[in-house]
Amino acid sequence: MPRIRRHNLPPRLLDHLLDRVSSRNISSAQLGLLADWLRAEPEVPTGKWFKKFPGMTVCGEGELIKTFLQLGQTATGEELN
Secondary structure (H helix, E strand, C coil), X not given: CCECCCXXXXXXXXXXXXXXXXXXXXCHHHHHHHHHHHHCXXXXXXXXXXXXXCCEEEEEECCEEEEEECCCCCCCCEEEC
């Protein structure tokens, strides 16, 4: 199973993620929880997946985080613990 890529992200994807953090008012506390989770180098499926945090949901596909959702938005794929 792949691990989340944290370096050398495609520039358009990085721009998209930064835009979602801003437009969806993702707090620094939520980003801190994400950073803690990423430090553990979690394995993720090769297909679509999502990870719920108290104030947001992180959605990805394979090794890439694809977007951030607000509470109440529906995620697709395999839910990670």
